[in-house]
Amino acid sequence: MLDKSQLSQPIKENTSAKELARFNKLAREWWDPNGKFKTALAFNATRSAYMVRHLAYCHNRDPQSPQCLRDLTVLDVGCGGGLISEALAKEGAEVTGIDASAVSIEVARLHASQSGLTIRYLHQLSDQQIADGNQYDVVINAEVVEHVPDQPALIKQCAQLVNPKGTLVLATLNRTWLSWLIAILGAEYVMRYLPVGTHDWKKFVQPEELADWVKSDRFEPVYETGMKLNPFSGRWRLCPSMRVNYIQLYKRYFND
Template identity: 45%
Template structure:
C-alpha cells in the first residue's frame, strides 16, 4: 500500500538546502551534529548489533544488513554504517544535500546509494530495510504520525527503527534554540521551531500508533565543562533517542 506523501515541510527543507555545502565542515553550521555524532553512533551501533547478534569487533559486523538513513544530509551517519559493512541507502528531501553526500562518499572510497526522495516514496515503492535511522528529522516534518508510519512500512519484520529528536520544555527552548542558535551561533536562527519538538512520551505514543514496539530510550546529554556528549538513562530533558522494533 502506498503511503500518502504528506509529511514534507517545504520551509524546513529550504533551511537545510541553504546549508548543504557545509555538512562536512566540523566548525560550520553543522558543528553540533559533528560533536554529537560519536555519541549517536555509539547508540546506533550497539542497538543494531544487539538486535542482529553482531560482534562490533568483527571486520564488517553489519555485512548483509540493509540500512536506510532517512534525512541523511551530507552522510554523517551513512558513511560509518557503510564502513561497518552495511548496504546503505541515504535519502533526503533536500535535493542539494545529495551531491554533497555523493562526492564525499566517493572521496572516502565508499559505495552508498544516495537518493533525493522521501520516506513515503520509498515505502510506496516497496523498499525494505533491516534498520531505519531516523535521526533529528521527526521534528521537521508536517505530520509526524504519517512520517513514522512510512518508516514502519520500510522495515522488514523484526527490523529496528532508531529515532532521535528534541524534547519540548523550557530547558530545551533555552538550550536548543536560545543557546544553540542565538548564544553559541552553532545553527542559523530559525533552524528549529520549539512548537514542533516532541516529548518522549508523545514520541512513544506516535511510534506505537505507527505500528512499532518501543524497546528503549536514552538521553543525549551535553557537558559544557568537558565539551562533550554522553548517553544517559535518566536525563531525556533536551536531546534523546529511542529504539523500536517491527513485530516479526
C-alpha cells in the same frame, strides 16, 4: 522556486519549503570539521557510535567485531549530507539514504565517493520507498521529524518500511522547558552552534508520542538514551535524561 530542491516526482506533501531552503544553504558546510557545524559533527560521532553498538545488539551481532553491521540493509530517512549513513556503511551495512533536498544528496554522494564508501543516495521521500514496495532491516529517522508538517505520518511511513523483526531508530528533541532553554536559547541565540530559527520548539516530540505513533505497527522499545553537551569542552556524551536530545530503538515483533 527552489530549483535544486525540486523532487523529480510530485510527492512533496509532507515537506516544508522553508525547511528545504534552510538545509540547502547549510548542506555544503556539514562536513567541515573546523567549520561552524563542528559541534554537530561531534554530536553525530556520539550518536552514531550508540546506534552502531545497539543495532548490533538488536541483530545478534558482536559490536566489537569488525564491520559488525555487515549485510544489514539500512534506510536513512532524511539523510542530509550523509553523517549517519557513512558511519553505518563503515560498519558494513548496505545503506540507502534519502532526502527531500537535492543539494544534500549531491553533498552526500560526493563525500561518500571521497571516503571510498558505497552508499545509495536518492532524492526522494519515504512514501516513494513505500510505493516501490521496499523494506529494510533498519530504518533510521534522526533529527528529521521536528522539521516536517505531518509528524505522525512520517513516523508511520518509516515504520512501514521496516522488515518483520527489523529495527526502527528514532532520534529527535524532547518538548520540555529544558530543551527550549538549551537547544534554542542556548544553541541558537547564545552559543550560535546553529543558525537562529533552525528549530521550532512546538515541533519537538516527546518520547511517549513516538511510542504511540508506532504502536499499531507492532513495535516495542528496546533501547533508549539521552545526550548531553559539555559546553566547555564541546564534547557530547550519553546520559540517562532524555529531556533534551534523545535516541530510541524499537524492535518490530509479530505474534506467532
